[in-house]
Amino acid sequence: MSKGFTSSPRIALLAGAILLSFAGLAVRLVSLHVLDRDVLMKFVVKARRQIIVDNAKRGDIFDAQGRLLATSRTQVVLGVDPQVLRPEDETKWPELARLLGLPLPELRAILTTKTRKVEPRPLAVAGPAAIVLALGANPQEAVRPPAAALAKPEGPLVFNFKPAVPGDEAAVPAAEGGEADDTVLDESADANGYRLIQWAKLSDHVDEATNDKITALGIKGVYGARVFRRAYPHDGLAAHVIGYVNKGGEPATGMEAYADFYLRGRNGWREGERDGRGRELAQFRSREVPRADGYNVKLSLDSNVQSIIEDELAAIVAKYQPLKATIVVSDPRTGFILGLANYPSYNLSDYGKADLAAQRNIAVTDVYDPGSVFKIVAASGALEEHLVTPTSPTFDCSIDRIEYKGLVRRLPREDHDFQRLDVAEIIAHSSNRGAAQLAMALGDQKFYDYARAFGFGQQTGFPLGGEVGGWLKAPKDWDSMSITRMPMGQSVSVTVMQMHQAMGVIASGGLLLRPQIIREISDPSGEIIDHYERPAVVRRVISERTAQTMAQLLMGVASPEGTAPEAAIPNFQVAGKTGTTQKLVDGKYSDRHHVASFVGFFPASRPEIAISVIVDDADAHAPGGVAYGAKIAAPAFKHIGEQLIQYRDIKPVYEPGRSLLVTEGGRR
């Protein structure tokens, strides 16, 4: 049997061609697997590798009673994959629109937009287009398609850092760079340069309950990712103390900024690979650092106290329409702040709408002339130096000039006509001339030293809100009027916090205490990391005895004979000092613009609460056109005090018939 038809050169030719093809394939394989590997692997790594950040939950801020002041809530950033929507789900769209609070046409527009035009890039290789031209086809047709090779910035970038949704990237396909919004587009485009939209945002603040309802609707393709969002359950309460975290996740002010180190926590991350749709491949995870949630911070601030003073502040504002006003409440024994309220204030939950002026914690950022409250410095100094006793000697407060250090100095005016007054009366009646003579008795340097010792001219150390140190001139810078004006609280500038702290010296028995606000720091499991109970003593300013004496003298202010009987709380020893400062307007002290203040504490012999009420420029609506501290601030002090007595269960001090004043009186 001949095999003629099988041994022709033709079959040899065919065999050669086919075997050559196989050999060519083998060569190509070697080139792909080995020779071009490094070049191609760059793209492989770029496409696969990713780092997923696991956002830490920011710690909570609690008040002294454990009530939440600031917390982080999960919200859902909800979006849609328009490619997988089913026609049968269309009946559910109106319900979805209602739940999202979106108008239906708007929602429909998002749901039905399936592609987005992307700008084409010129062909990388001219080959195909040139060939088409040669064949006479429409060149437009040929040039257009590769459009898809688009806009994505090419570079050595290996990691895909950009989260799919700002703040989180767990569930949603990773967004590619270069997109202005959060919309995620497909890798490839069609012939006309349209890329498929894989994920379009519907809402970035869906709460869990609404999200559950939306999930229950069961619309295929509608899904989202959870993110942490800062929430302030009490909105504006203690806004200046708590502060807020801005949209970028950066703490802006208040405790959020100060305690950020504790609150922030540490984001975790996972380095690994993703599949072609951007989903993480857990089996190829290479490194993993778990997240550490932030620590919780517990404040000394009591939200009940805070709301009491904020209500009071609101009442003052409503009644007198001042420029500014501040109320500070603290425990004078320890210096812990119980409440701090400023007007103007703002809503933490809506901080974007608050102007910067309202965001300032004016209790520490703004200064004012403290006025008569400052008389406690000269009086305390004179008592401490044993220059005077409460009842002797007496100073002639009817004179309007006095010689001091060889110069005749003019004494300031008095509101009432006084004759000779002792220290107790100078304080009780708030005599300007008496205060000046007390300071003169101390002398320039001593008086200045006491003012410094009381904390004026330096920061209190209150951690929040960009504190300023006020302004206290050293004796070498004094003019001839300084020794007469400074004792009555002119020509000095103090912050509310400084004044509050200075009054605290008397309440605490002579110690200057740094105002504190953080009580406790605990980790997410509740274990206490750090806690603060003890008073932070800056220095001893006056002796305990002098402090007690001063407290007795300050009780006289709230007595029927004092300047501020309005501050008196029945059965409680209220110690305090009024201040009515003329404001500097155009370089002169004005008769029509005042800062009204009352700074005090109670019970005087065993202080538990210190309250400062400072109201700036309430004259226009004040009775008689002048905003006296006694009329504007003292009633607020009393009102707050009464509520705090109930709330904090403060017991009156039993007074056995005689006052300390009487026993002390005769001896010096």
Added chain:
Amino acid sequence: MARDPFAETPRARFALHPANLIVVSAIALTLLGLSVLFSASASMRQDPYFYLHKQVIGVVLAGVLCFVTSRLNLDYARRYAWWIGGVFAGLLLLVLVPHLGIAVNGSRRWLGYGSARLQVSEFAKVGFVFCLAHYLAVNQTRIHELKRGFLYPMGLVVAFAGLIAKEPDLGTSALVVAVGMLMLFLAGVPWRYILTALLFVILAFGLVVYLIPNRLHRLLAFLDVEGNKQGGTYQLYQGLLGFAAGGVNGAGLGQGRQQLNFLPEAQTDYIFAVIGEELGLWFTLGVVALFATIFIAGLLHLRRAPNLFQFLLVAGSLLLICLQAIINLGVVTGVFPTKGMSLPFISAGLSNLLLMGLLLGVILNSQRTWGRATLPAGTRTLREVVA
């Protein structure tokens, strides 16, 4: 008369017979296909065994088909050659009927019910080869005539290719043209006809390209894989990355990532890229070597073909397997334009497996009948001249 070395040494016939080599190679490819397919599809469905189950069923069916085909008396079937050709042509027409043919991704290629469906063109290819082999064998003395030797058989080629192109399935259509012309070439059609036909094919190709410019772009996009990776060649690009990721040693079975939504259709047309990533250079070279082995063994086997019909039938079957493999491997490695074509024995798909079973059956059938080396006498007046 040349001595047949295999006919008289039983041991050699058992072990080294070319047909056995072909079978062994085919089984090796199938087993490799099953393991890689499992890995490639494990991540794609909720049920990781989804494709494996289907493929195993396909392999069993293909085995049965192979066995049955190998037992058929194909010479007897030649009586009905035109019937067979007619039936397949009819089926190809049926596919085109809108509600009968099942369209997937815009191509109407399948007949069947539910998920059980077959790609008719795959089997039409075998029918076509059978018919053409029959015709050429019958007309071998007049092979130099323009009409009988060239135009008529070319008509057959064009008819089948045209019907398949209509689906549209240009890849298979091109394969049919290529195999058809090669059979003509082997049957002894004069060079001048062959070259003329080749010219026509090139012109027709140019015409198609002219009419559908987008197709040209798709065809040529492989020249600039990176530039076009967002568009037409995304799949190809991801395939190439698979080979690079595999390197020499491969990532390991089940460790491939390209099939995880990077590489579309990783379980079918682009499964070779998965082999490349998971098993590396030695296995991809091995696949090429196995196909080359099938081809070489096929050639050795052909030397013993008892007559021109058997020769052309086996040669056509062999070419169907090898050309399809070459096209698929070429496409996946980026040396040919992107064309959907499955990798014989390996790609997932019932039609592919059954076709391979059928072709293998035809080859084995020849082995069985060639040993007897005689045609049943008196059943047919053969016009072929055994020189």
